[in-house]
Amino acid sequence: MSVEMELRAAHVRYGPLEALHGLDLAVPAGTVTVLLGRNGAGRTTALRALAGTVRLSAGRVLWQGADVTRLPAYERARRGLCLVPDLRAVYEGLTVAENLALLTPGPADPAPYPELLPLLPRTAGTLSGGERRMLALTRALRARARVVLVDEPSLGLAPPIAARTYRLLAELAVRDGPAVVLAEQRVPDGLAPGTLVHELRRGSRAASGEPVEFT
Template identity: 85%
Template structure:
């Protein structure tokens, strides 16, 4: 498997607190990678470091072998990186339709809420009036519809009903297996239904403590 993007000896500090302690994290193309750990383990910080929304205090970010550590988050997004954070992941003042239109800039016509038909009756609503689960579906539509090479999602199933969560994991797996994207999911436990070849990395207090396959993590 070729490595699409990677952290190399990455350190991130929030004031006096070091959240990542020299983390090495390779993310293969065409594969789902799961970052496993409890709150405070460093999962979210690792995603943000890859996306460029937090700065490294030491180490590098390599994208297809090229050092992109100094590239801003919006420059990485232009190159094909999509981050779906766990909170504040939609434009609350825009309608659902407008949020969806931003998922694939330059595409003719509206991309439509294909992954989530539940959003169809809500197209004219502003995102700030949606329920938590509806906002999550809208945010996830960006990862599922945008032509991204790297897809980073923090807790995909947050606020979703079980059947919709299961559908979400199938769709995210298809982004990796069918489309060749490097998909990284930050999770507190390994979800069901991940494709063969999924790689799990367990983080604890900002360090990598274990790597393996989903069946080995139980």
């Protein structure tokens, strides 16, 4: 399995606080990787470091072996990185249809979430948390990205929709070959065979293995 992106000895500081303490993290292509940990463990910061929305205070970010540490977030997006944050992941002033139209031209297609179909004329800011999550996830599933980073995919979703989401993300990794990285507080049910799990504690990697080892 080839490595798509890496954090090498990554340090991130928020003022006087250090959120990542020399984190080494390899993200393979065509695989779902889960960053597991409690709030404050460094999961979200690791995603932001890969995406370029926070700067490293030390260490490097590699993309297929090339150093992209100083590459800004918008350039990483242009190269095929898609980040779905846990909050503010949609354009609230646009309708659902307009949010979808930013992905691809043509008629708005909310697949794989048909629940969004009757909501196409609604302004995204009026949606429930779960509806916004489905809209944001549609972007990740249709972006044709090389790297897909999702912070808490099931946030606000009903259990059946959450299960569908994990299945779709696993199918995306296998079918199109991107590296898919999920930040989670616990191991989700129904993860595909071959999923990698890294448990983070206080900004460092504490353990790595398969999902069954963390349930």
